[in-house]
Amino acid sequence: SQKIEQNSEALNIQEGKTATLTCNYTNYSPAYLQWYRQDPGRGPVFLLLIRENEKEKRKERLKVTFDTTLKQSLFHITASQPADSATYLCGTGRRALTFGSGTRLQVQP
Amino acid sequence: DVKVTQSSRYLVKRTGEKVFLECVQDMDHENMFWYRQDPGLGLRLIYFSYDVKMKEKGDIPEGYSVSREKKERFSLILESASTNQTSMYLCASSPPRGRSSGNTIYFGEGSWLTVV
Secondary structure, three states: OOOEEEOOOOEEEEOOOOEEEEEEEOOOOOOEEEEEEEOOOOOOEEEEEEEOOOOEEEEOOEEEEEEOOOOEEEEEEOOOOHHHOEEEEEEEOOOOOEEOOOEEEEEEO | OOOEEEOOOEEEEOOOOOEEEOEEEOOOOOEEEEEEEEOOOEEEEEEEEOOOOOOEEOOOOOOEEEEEEEOOEEEEEEOOOOHHHOEEEEEEEEOOOOOOOOOOOEEOOOEEEEEO
């Protein structure tokens, strides 16, 4: 199955800055990658899906890139706000999603 | 609106007990999943089902079984609960691949199980 790696260390940034989270995969090249947001004590919520033939996907302040050469996806939140503080999960899979362990983002006011 | 409902939010069970975690979705989704989430280990897939009465093992099926008698309901069973099964359990569902929403999955709110 696919192995997904995300930076397990928390990312602390100031409000208004751009947060960049990294997701690396190590086995087969996936057809797509998905990003989810998880708040403490809650289930993850879908944010964005990017396919292998898409270099970039945007949704409001969110941007995801997919680099099949580097085997990496980057997730950006521009003009970050304290309300963006959460854990962000990256996942992919052929029949069921495999997820990374998530990166916790803390946006300081 | 999409809804995945897990019957119990918090449970405390004794070692050796048989535990049932119930999950219902109202979206007519074919696929349903059970994950557990532990600090530092992320989400790990226990079992999934792509149709009624069908099931497939995920990455960590040992000590668990599942039941899917109806399309909307997927149950996770701990045959004999052990303390290392203390965790947050997440149920999820998704439509089959090929639909416009792709493989996006919808999660329930989670069930916190403590085995003492």
